[in-house]
Structures are given as C-alpha cells and as structure tokens.
Amino acid sequence: MIWFGILLAGLFVLYPWVIADDFYGRMGADVLLAAIGASAWNILGGYAGQISVGHAVFFGVGAYLPLLAFTHLGLPPVAGVPLAVVISLGVAVVIGLPTFRLHGHYFSMATIAVAELIRIAISNWDFVGAATGLMGPAVARTWLDLSFRSPIPYYYLFLVVLACLLLLTWHLQRSRMGYYWRAIRAGERPARSLGVPVARYKLYALLLSAAFTSLAGSLYSLMVGFIDPESGFGILRSVEMIIIAALGGAGTLFGPLLGAVILIPLQTTTNSLFGGGGSGLTYILYGGIIVILARFEPGGLLDLARRIAQWWSRRRDGVAVRHAA
C-alpha cells in the first residue's frame, strides 16, 4: 500500500513534465481539485456512511470567502481561506447537531434542503454579489494574490493539499476513529450498543469533511478567480463530489482519486466536443453513470477490481491444486 502510494505520487509529480501543455495542465489541476472535493466528501459519505447531498454549502463558503476578502477589504484572496474553514466548521456544527438525529434518507433530504436554502439566500444577497457573483484580482498585484497564468503552480498546490488529505485519511482509517466510522456505516444501532459514541464520531467525520471541502472551494476560486451562486452552492456541485467518490469506490482511500481521473477528462471531452450546450449532455452522462453504478456496482470500480482479482487468484489456485493432485 505504501509503495503503491509512493509510485502514484511519483506519477502525479512527473505529469506536468511529461505533458508540457496548458490545456492538459489545467485538466490535471481540475482532476486534482475534484479529487480533493470527492475525498473530503468521502470521509463523511464513504467512511461514516452519511450520504450528504449538500456538501456544496461548504464548497461555496470556501469559494466565496477569499473573493469576499478581496472585493471588500482588498486583501489577497488567500487571506480569506482560514476564515472560510472556520465558518465551514461553524456551519457544520449548526447543520450537523440536529440533522445527525436523522438517518439515511432523512439526512440526505435535510442536506439538500439546507443547501438549496443557502443557495437562494446567497443569490439574493447583494453583499456577496447576489446572482452575478464575485471576481478575483484580474492581474496579480503581488505573488500573494496567487494569480498565475500557467496552471502548473495550481497543479502542484492542489497536489500537496490532496497528498495531505489522503495521508490524513489513511492514518485515520487505520485508527480507532476509522473503525468507529465503519461500525456506524454498518449500522448505527448495533454500533451504539457496542459502545461507539455515534453522534460524536459522526460529528468528527462531518467537521473534517467540511474543512477539506471548504478548502477545495477556496482552491477553486483561487484558480478560477470567479464564483457565482450556481457554481459555488449549486446542487450539481454536491452531485459531482458524490458521483466521483462513488465511481471510484466510496469508503476507499484511492476511490475518489480514481473517480476524478476517469470522470474529469471525460467531462472535458464532452464539453469540448459538444460546446456550450454540451453541459446538458455531460449531466445526462453523469445521471447514466450514477444509475448504472447504483444498479450494478454500488461498491464502485475499486470494489469491482478487487472482486476480479479475487476471482483470478482463486482460479489460479484452483489450477495449481488440480496440478498438485
């Protein structure tokens, strides 16, 4: 596992050197950003099994605060990032404490409603740019604005954040916390009867998940330099995190990254093939993938790969046994 991680990291570090091209550099940055968002969702939705369909709330807070700091205070956007994380944690507590009494579908419905509520409120609030949104600095004033023309600096920034997130998740999944989360996912009542403090550990998962989702939002607005209610708080933002995590494998370490590596290039391709109106086709594709996943492979691609590997080794063992006999 460790060697696999190092190999993977090596590949990602080398990628910009192999492909010295802004288009593919940007696509690589998009892949990493999507992987950060989906991995953050995965902590709560995958490991702890609480399917949030409202994670766009944290993404949006993360995306808006840097540009708010720039628009109203003239600060470099980065200055808004810590505050965004703090606010996201606050929002997570406010949403989490009551909604965690709800299970399964109830929780998902509540998260959708909260996200839509906030999206509509933001769309009508002039201080945050209402429906038109906010812009970042057009030209970097100092290097602190983190406004680069090439996508490569963003690529490495995202890579560092993703590596930290995956290392942390890797550590947590092998700790008591990880086992508690999996127990909660398997069944809250049995987990509670075995002495797992269910509410507290669900909240820990939500807080971690919210903080990193917020960070993903901040990184997005730092790179893109623009945010509006739909791209920050829209339901499709939440859907994207879920589908990427579920495609690779929810509740696995590398599942979200795998999902992002597959889905983002696919999305870039359909968008460039079908132009502006193609975004509709992209979501038809999303919907189709989700339905097929849910129907045939709810464990995602990593689970499928594991089963194929098992089948293969059993077959090989079977052959070996027959030869021995």
Added chain:
Amino acid sequence: MTIVQVIVGGLLLGAVYALFSSGLTLIWGMMNVINFAHGEFVMIGMYIAFLIVTFLNGGPLAFGPAAAALLFLFGIVVYYSLIRHVMRGPMLAQILSTFGLALLLRYLAFWIFTANFKTLPQDLLPGVINVGGILIGVPQFVAGIVAIVLTIGLHLLLTRTAVGSQLLAVAEDRQAAMLMGIRPDRMQAIAWGLSGAGAGIAGALIATFYYISPTVGESLALTAFVVVALGGFGSVPGALAAGLVVGVIQSLSAYLLGPVYKDIIVYGLFVAILWVRPEGLFGKAGA
C-alpha cells in the same frame, strides 16, 4: 379581500402539491425509499401535456389521462428495472439510484426540449370564476378540484379496496403478507405505478397554468419533501392536509414578503420540521 384571494389560490395550488406528494409518501410508507426523481416524474407529465396539445391538438381530457397512464407504466418500469435491485443494497445505492435517475431525466428533457420555458395556450381552459368578489382562474380551479378528488380517491383506494389492503399489508409486514399469498414485488410495482400516475396527472394539471421547463422538477421535488415531512412519512391524508398548508404558506409569503421568500420560507420550514419532529407534524412517532 386580496388576502382571501391569495389564500384561495394557495389552497388550489396546495391541492396539486398534495396529489403528487401523496405518491411520494406512499412509496416511502411501503418500502422506506425516497424517490429523488419524483419531481422529474411531474416534469414528464407536464411535457406530455405540452406534446399532446402541440402535436395532437388534444385538450385536458386527453392529456390528463394520457399523462397518468404513461407515468403509471413508467413507474412500474422504474421499479422492476432499478428500485427492486437496489432496495436491499447499501444506503448509498438506494439514494444514488433515484438521484441519478433524476439527473438523467432532467437533462434528457433539457437536451430534447432545450432550456426555454414552454407554456400551454391560454385558451385551453379559458375564463375566470367570480365568487363573491374573489377571482379564480378556471385552470387553477379545475386543477385544484381534480387534485383533491384524486388524492381522496387514492386514500379510499388504499383503505377501502382489496388492492389497497394488500398494499398496506406489504407495507406493514412483507413476510406475513407473503404468507397470506400476496406478492410483495407486484404490490410494490403497483405502488410505484400509482405514485407515477399521481405525479403525471399532477404535472398535466399544473401545466395548464404554470411554465414548463426541464428543471421545474427540482423545486417541485423539494416542495414534495416538505409536504411529506409535514404530513408524516407514509400518510396520504397527512399529505393532503400538509399540501394545502404548504400551498397557503407559499402564496402568503410570496404576497407579503416577495416572491423570493416563498421557497426560503418553505425550505426553512422543512429543515425546522426535520429537526424538531422528524416523524412529521401529523405523523405517528417512531416512523
């Protein structure tokens, strides 16, 4: 006087909410599954009305039953091809399946019909009724009355007929129902059919006075969640009462505070209900 008119308008719209929400609550009550694509079922009903008016020159008597019949079939197809297989699977699969279906249907409609709003011609159900100074448009009036009648009809179907008893038996205890010779699979398929039919005809009814767009299902689905949560998960009479309440709250907040606030108030109400009383205002505890 205006405020009375606003309330009456809210009640009539709320009746339609009650009709499509009762299908959602029926499915929840029977198998603890939330259909996230329910709003898209309503949206399809609206487009069926649009297509029949545009290409076949049909009136409400044609597109109402057509939408009901087609969505009855669609509900059954969705059950057998998708829901049946994910029902006993992990929670993620259950939620993803109908959620993915919602995206698929919404953006297929987007692709076929484009994002432009469509409306049915005004002369389908012309006229305004004047009841003691309160003006009610004929489309709204017809939609409200038909929706109330159908919702009560669904309740009677569930409580007074053999099929209804069998549906409720499966909801109560799948195993025991099987021992009584009831096929749970068939009953659940019927529930999905009924739910689809209710959504379809509700869509056809709203289409007579509301704009038709591919994304209209999103806010309708959220409205249905609110109605179902308020009325108690699984209760058709609860959905009827809650639908009327939500309709009135929406109209009043749009009138008193401005159109922007109608969704904010209703979604806020929903979150508040889920926090304070997850079993619903009219629901029984332990749901």
